[in-house]
Amino acid sequence: MATAEDAAAVAAIYNPYVADTCITFETEPVQAAGMAARITEVLDAGLPWLLAEHAAGAAGFAYASKWKGRCAYRFSVESTVYLHRDHTGRGIGRALYGRLLEEIRARRMHAVIGGIALPNAASVALHQRLGFRKVAHFEQVGYKQDRWVDVGYWQLLI
Structure with a gap:
């Protein structure tokens, strides 16, 4: 389980995605x-934030956040996972996401929703391998790096 003391390591994983990709729609680096x-x-909020550690340091992070603020959504969460670029393609993302889903189940959540900026074949494949199914596709809802970006939503009922 991550703590606030892991913030610098988490930011170091996340900020290259902010600077170099459309995977996140943030445009400014996040400070520790x-x-x-x-x-x-x-x-x-009683939700999990996990940190995958490797001998060389933090390899990735995953967390669940509230889907929406209204009370009726209290059993639905949005899931997020990011890997350090040096640790992709090794199965760490699947293991980390699997552990996140275990934590979400333990908290008696019902729906897990993953939003994916498209195209992103690796993230789509990861979600589908874990049993998520595509439930929505919004065209051109984000603008970053001089282009319009679609977002798809995948859902897992647990």
Whole structure:
């Protein structure tokens, strides 16, 4: 389980995605203090934030956040997973995401929703291998790196 003290390592994994890709729609790097606040918010909500560690340091992170603020959504969460670029393609993402799903189940959640900026074949394949199915596709809802980006949503009922 991650803590606010892991914020710098989490930001170091996340910020290259902010700077170089459309995978996240954030456009400015997240400082360690801001990431610490995010981690604390998730943990204070009783949801999991996991950190995958490797001999060389943090290899990735995954967390669940509230899907929406209204009370009726309280059994639905959005899932997020990011890997350090040096640790992709080794099965770490699948193991980390699988552990996240175990934590979500233990908290008696019902629906897990993963949003994916498209195209992103690796993320789509990961979600589908874990039993998610595509339930929505929004065209051109994000604009980053001088282009419009679609977003698809995959859902898993647990």
